[in-house]
Amino acid sequence: YRQTLFPIVQGSVYKDLRKESAEFIANQQQQGNAIGGLSVGEPHELMYEMTDLVCGILPHDKPRYLMGVGTPENILECIALGVDMFDCVMPTRNARNGMLFTTQGIINIRNEKWKEDLSPIDAELGGYASTFYTKAYLRHLVINKEILGAQIASIHNLAFYLWLVKQARERIIEGTFTEWKNKMVKIVSQRL
Incomplete structure (x- = not known):
């Protein structure tokens, strides 16, 4: 088996930090990208807002993995925003x-x-x-x-x-x- 690592976009609920992290990660050579730090108690609307921001920056031709999410509703809403993979x-x-x-x-x-x-x-x-x-x-x-x-x-x-x-x-x-x-x-x- 060949393992891969997904770099993780961080930045809490701060748009500027999320954007900076996503832009940096989008320019790296990787098999996919992870979005972290959005399932630790943030209101769902903020999670969706940050996920939408990040998915707009990350490459569309590589999997986007949202870590630790979530309810069936969260999963459907985040699929609509461009997320491909989840764990929870x-x-x-x-x-x-x-x-x-x-x-x-x-x-x-x-x-x-x-x-x-x-x-x-x-x-x-x-x-x-x-x-x-x-x-x-x-x-x-x-x-x-x-x-x-x-x-x-x-x-x-x-x-x-x-x-x-x-x-x-x-x-x-x-x-x-x-x-x-x-x-x-x-x-x-x-x-x-």
């Missing part, structure tokens, strides 16, 4: 705490309303973990602190994130991304 602990960390991301919205599986719900976690998503296990069964596992509950929820959330970016890619290719993104941001942000 959110799908598994939130799963371990009973939060599921679904094609219909966010589920806190600990809530009483799921206690007798025999529907699959997310029938639309597909995949074994999302369609085989019921919400009631997963809730039982999570409430009783069974490790299997965290595992199923983690597998489901990772499958959801993979589905989300695959859908985004398909919509980009079709030329319908913006309309789809605007609809999906509302759906994936709502709590069920």
Whole structure:
């Protein structure tokens, strides 16, 4: 295997520092570029503003990797700004705490309303973990602190994130991304 390093654009939420860092990095010879320091508590609007600024400077023919971001909404908004790659602990960390991301919205599986719900976690998503296990069964596992509950929820959330970016890619290719993104941001942000 041949490894590569992505230089990281920094500068917090200061436009002048971000611009200087992005311009310097854009002139280097590298395989791709990373954008760092925007997932450590900044308001989302500032994160989007800085990401937009940086993506306007970095080369369009090399991958742009936004470090540590984020929610499904963040990912969709940042794809729209020109980001290609992400990493984040959110799908598994939130799963371990009973939060599921679904094609219909966010589920806190600990809530009483799921206690007798025999529907699959997310029938639309597909995949074994999302369609085989019921919400009631997963809730039982999570409430009783069974490790299997965290595992199923983690597998489901990772499958959801993979589905989300695959859908985004398909919509980009079709030329319908913006309309789809605007609809999906509302759906994936709502709590069920």
